[in-house]
Amino acid sequence: MMKKFLLILLVLCSLHISAQEVEVIRFADLQKKILYTEAPLTVFNFWATWCGPCIKELPHFDAIETESDQVKVYLVSIDFQSELDRVKKFVVKKSLKSDVLFLNEKDPDSYMGKVSQEWSGAIPATLFVTDLGKTYFHEKAFTKEELEKTIKKYLN
Template sequence: MRKKQLIIITITTLLFMSFISVVAFAKIKADSAPDFVLKSTSGKNVRLSELKGRIVMLNFWATWCGPCAEEIPHLNELHESLDPYDFELLGINLDEDQSKAIHLANKLEVNFPVLFDTEKDVSKSFDIKAMPTTIIIDRAGKIRHVNRGFKKGYIEKYHRQIQALRKEG
């Protein structure tokens, strides 16, 4: 009898924790993206709120992250394939040493703006817990998709997510 109660309590607890996680994740996705200003490799400041009206993809990465380096060439292709009129891809690097990020970005021939979050304030405001993390923000400035990690097929998934947002108008 006692074993049965323990199993029921365990299952109930797991279901409750799963529900809490889903609700928390849904809340993150429904929120407005926190505004930020970060310096880019060109030396210019980029403010997220100035991109309102466009679909924005934020890709959080670091030089020590193998999957990040693997993903960047695919992001280059995605960036080239989409109309810059209504889409912006921003790479947000979390390295403390900007020179490492610049070196890797040059080596991988990154064709989209790279911004520096050396203090990690922006990554904290977006609750970045894994890298790479790619966030897609709609034209109204709402977080619509959060993609953690990188696997084969993710670029196609990003493309579908962006195209769906384009159809919304």
């Protein structure tokens, strides 16, 4: 009985340790993260669990932060407000390491133009912000090679 209890406890602890937290955030708080970058280059990748191209490129963004100490990555979910549990399960299933933010806003039109005037509303979309406050916006899916090249360009 005690062995069974310890085994269950060990499994639960390992799940908790490996599970990435999803921070629920309002746009005003996201704006602060955009304005006050933490690294020479901060990347905000906007995605959703229902977006095939987003899912395909997520591992590339997730790998960047672990490979470079000059880049901070935020994976910003714009899934519908009712899908927070789905996003949490997805993050655990995919073992995402980057900070995942769940943008808790009802109306995408209220913030998209504030992220970039270039944003038509399509995803995936990515905002790159240098530590000097220069921003670059891309409304496209990245291959691993394209993302690495883009990051090198913006770091220089």
